[in-house]
Amino acid sequence: MSIRAELKYKIxxxxxxxxxxxxxxxxRRKPRxxxxxxxPPLESNKRLKEILSRHYFLSRYTPGVKKVAxxxxxxxxxxxxxxxxxxxxxxxxxxxxxxKKQGADYCGIAEGSGFSQDLCSYARIDLGHMLSGKxxxxxxxxxxxxxxxxxxCQTVLYWYKAIAHELNIPLIHFDAxxxxxxxxxxxxxxxxxxxxxxxxxxxxxxxRIFYLNIFEDILKRSMETSKTWGAxxxxxxxxxxxxxxxxxxxxxxxxxxxxxxxxxQDYYHFLMDEIDTRVTQGIGAISDERYRLIWDNIAIxxxxxxxxxxxxxxxxxxxxxxxTNAWAETxxxxxxxxxxxxxxxxxxxxxxxxxxKHRLDLMKKMIKTYSVDGMVMHSTRSCKPYSVGQFDxxxxxxxxxxxxxxxxxxxxxxxxxxxxxQIHTRLEAFCETLEGSKHG
Amino acid sequence: MADLYFAGVDVGSLSTDVSIIDHSGKVLSEIVIPxxxxxxxxxxxxxxxxxxxxxxTREGITAITATGYGRASVAFATGKTTEISCHGVGAHQLxxxxxxxxxxxxxxxxxxQIDSHGRMLDFTxxxxxxxxxxxxxxxxxxxxxLDLDELSSPLNIKGESAPISSTCTVFAESEVISLLxxxxxxxEIVHGLQRSIVNRIWSMVTxxxxxxxxxxxxxxxxxxxxxxxLEEKLGLTLNIPENPQTVGALGGAHIARRxxxxxxxxxxx
Numbered sequence: 155m156s157i158r159a160e161l162k163y164k165i166x167x168x169x170x171x172x173x174x175x176x177x178x179x180x181x182r183r184k185p186r187x188x189x190x191x192x193x194p195p196l197e198s199n200k201r202l203k204e205i206l207s208r209h210y211f212l213s214r215y216t217p218g219v220k221k222v223a224x225x226x227x228x229x230x231x232x233x234x235x236x237x238x239x240x241x242x243x244x245x246x247x248x249x250x251x252x253x254k255k256q257g258a259d260y261c262g263i264a265e266g267s268g269f270s271q272d273l274c275s276y277a278r279i280d281l282g283h284m285l286s287g288k289x290x291x292x293x294x295x296x297x298x299x300x301x302x303x304x305x306x307c308q309t310v311l312y313w314y315k316a317i318a319h320e321l322n323i324p325l326i327h328f329d330a331x332x333x334x335x336x337x338x339x340x341x342x343x344x345x346x347x348x349x350x351x352x353x354x355x356x357x358x359x360x361x362r363i364f365y366l367n368i369f370e371d372i373l374k375r376s377m378e379t380s381k382t383w384g385a386x387x388x389x390x391x392x393x394x395x396x397x398x399x400x401x402x403x404x405x406x407x408x409x410x411x412x413x414x415x416x417x418x419q420d421y422y423h424f425l426m427d428e429i430d431t432r433v434t435q436g437i438g439a440i441s442d443e444r445y446r447l448i449w450d451n452i453a454i455x456x457x458x459x460x461x462x463x464x465x466x467x468x469x470x471x472x473x474x475x476x477x478t479n480a481w482a483e484t485x486x487x488x489x490x491x492x493x494x495x496x497x498x499x500x501x502x503x504x505x506x507x508x509x510x511k512h513r514l515d516l517m518k519k520m521i522k523t524y525s526v527d528g529m530v531m532h533s534t535r536s537c538k539p540y541s542v543g544q545f546d547x548x549x550x551x552x553x554x555x556x557x558x559x560x561x562x563x564x565x566x567x568x569x570x571x572x573x574x575x576q577i578h579t580r581l582e583a584f585c586e587t588l589e590g591s592k593h594g
Numbered sequence: 595m596a597d598l599y600f601a602g603v604d605v606g607s608l609s610t611d612v613s614i615i616d617h618s619g620k621v622l623s624e625i626v627i628p629x630x631x632x633x634x635x636x637x638x639x640x641x642x643x644x645x646x647x648x649x650x651t652r653e654g655i656t657a658i659t660a661t662g663y664g665r666a667s668v669a670f671a672t673g674k675t676t677e678i679s680c681h682g683v684g685a686h687q688l689x690x691x692x693x694x695x696x697x698x699x700x701x702x703x704x705x706x707q708i709d710s711h712g713r714m715l716d717f718t719x720x721x722x723x724x725x726x727x728x729x730x731x732x733x734x735x736x737x738x739x740l741d742l743d744e745l746s747s748p749l750n751i752k753g754e755s756a757p758i759s760s761t762c763t764v765f766a767e768s769e770v771i772s773l774l775x776x777x778x779x780x781x782e783i784v785h786g787l788q789r790s791i792v793n794r795i796w797s798m799v800t801x802x803x804x805x806x807x808x809x810x811x812x813x814x815x816x817x818x819x820x821x822x823x824l825e826e827k828l829g830l831t832l833n834i835p836e837n838p839q840t841v842g843a844l845g846g847a848h849i850a851r852r853x854x855x856x857x858x859x860x861x862x863x
Contacts (some may be wrong), residue, residue: 312597372638545801552716575663576702576719583678590713 159218191466210291236369237360248279252455275568277313305330345498382422384482394438398474400462444469451532506509510591529559560584602846605664610636612644613843623647633664641836647714659846684845685809686712693806726794746817755785800863809833
């Protein structure tokens with residue numbers, strides 16, 4: 155670790171990043187007018203933007219100071235935090251590229267190198283970034299370590315293998331057996347053992363020693379943060395709901411990519427306070443909430459604003475989603491006294507690693523507790539584990555709960571898959587069904 | 595009470611259809627013209643012709659529902675509704691016991707479940723590809739140098755059919771080209787194409803389920819061979835409207851009529 159690099163990192167952290175925030179604030183154009191259909195915007199949006207900009211900005215000063223790990227969204231990152239890795243989440247970065255409507259450019263770079271168009275767009279964008287160095291975040295550091303888990307999909311393993319091969323760096327894979335009925339003792343022990351086996355490798359790559367007490371503190375912080383995130387989502391049971399799920403897609407970023415760090419913990423307390431105030435004062439995310447909806451699957455990042463406006467104008471608000479819930483659903487299993495087995499339970503049972511019956515029961519429960527009137531399912535080309543089974547889920551849920559539903563065929567970050575006219579007709583027809591079912 | 599008239603204008607991707615009804619629901623005129631490149635001009639033209647046919651003036655129409663892909667371009671409409679709802683209502687008017695509507699339109703196909711009032715309960719549509727739609731048949735008719743009527747001649751459903759495996763219109767066209775190159779009889783290819791569409795429709799029907807009588811709408815309902823295959827696959831007899839292309843427009847006209855009548859009944863008016 156060079157003193158010069160460390161000094162530079164410290165200066166950037168203490169002075170550079172705050173200066174950047176002031177500059178960004180100054181440069182920010184006049185805020186876009188908020189359509190009438192929406193309630194007042196969340197104050198927390200500004201803070202969120204600052205945290206994320208700062209995280210990406212500081213990452214470029216990490217060489218020589220901190221080891222960098224690229225991590226998948228479902229990986230047990232708490233363990234890496236004990237070694238002070240600077241973590242970058244390619245999925246989060248790809249979502250950012252998608253939201254900026256640049257997904258097709260990055261995907262094109264990966265496709266030009268021979269990666270199939272059928273591959274997940276998060277993967278293609280990330281590979282496109284790795285191959286070209288392009289990023290809307292300015293500059294990202296090269297990883298020293300790759301850390302993935304197949305608890306979200308099998309693709310991540312092959313995607314990270316491609317990066318490991320290209321950059322010649324170590325890859326740690328956390329293998330989470332799929333939960334076909336329920337987790338077995340053997341599964342839990344198998345995963346707990348893997349986590350402990352990772353310690354010597356992480357010590358070698360990071361040059362730091364593992365201290366159990368540091369790890370336990372991180373775990374405690376992670377638990378507490380996820381619990382706050384869960385409470386924020388719970389607050390959306392209020393009528394009107396204090397935010398829309400489209401807001402939550404954005405506010406999800408820290409729990410995914412900064413989990414276990416004080417910055418995420420503090421942020422969610424801040425957001426919780428604001429949400430609580432809104433609930434107490436009866437402030438809704440949309441001006442006139444008449445219908446409440448559930449969203450299934452990952453966001454369509456390049457169409458978040460379009461969808462938010464489309465529904466808000468029709469007095470419809472998304473109040474819950476399986477996607478945002480994923481970072482609150484299983485963290486209740488975390489237990490500082492049994493760190494290894496409790497992490498195995500938490501990370502082994504997340505929604506995409508769990509069976510369809512589990513998902514059906516979960517969705518039915520969410521529909522009831524959030525007073526949901528209709529369901530929108532995004533069938534995404536990129537994420538097969540999330541999209542397979544949606545037709546069956548839809549059929550059962552519509553029949554059992556008499557709930558109107560629609561499936562949108564799109565993609566998370568590759569905007570070439572979006573077909574505006576077709577989606578529009580489907581959405582309008584869905585709204586007609588919904589209005590008919592409530593008033594008919 | 596003065597006579598009241600209502601119209602539905604369905605601007606689809608291939609055809610623009612207009613239906614005019616009176617207050618009792620009696621059909622006074624129906625028109626089908628190609629949409630061409632300008633949906634709003636097609637709507638004007640078709641509406642004008644339908645008015646002439648019914649011997650009415652534009653001012654005489656109380657309310658007009660626009661539907662179809664070009665519904666936003668119908669400036670003279672008093673309301674807009676998706677073609678999915680319109681097909682449901684239209685099919686219900688023609689065949690009141692309809693529980694399921696299969697609409698095979700120009701650029702998409704859909705299966706719609708409706709209640710005993712014709713209100714949509716649930717629907718499913720094909721994904722972005724045009725396979726399984728009227729456009730698919732049009733492309734293939736062109737390739738086979740047959741007109742759509744020839745393509746729809748009734749076939750022996752037990753007859754041979756050439757395998758058309760592709761789920762993509764463009765690739766299916768390449769398959770047809772290679773079948774023609776192998777001197778496969780055109781009847782077999784036609785049969786294969788019809789089977790291919792029926793299979794696509796079948797998967798949509800199974801995803802949503804069949805309730806009550808099944809009514810087939812959209813121009814493809816003219817294709818007798820396809821209807822026979824679909825009936826065989828579903829194991830039931832389909833209701834086929836006399837003018838399957840105007841069912842959406844008819845539904846639109848009825849929606850306009852219902853909206854007007856419920857407004858009259860509403861205590862605020």
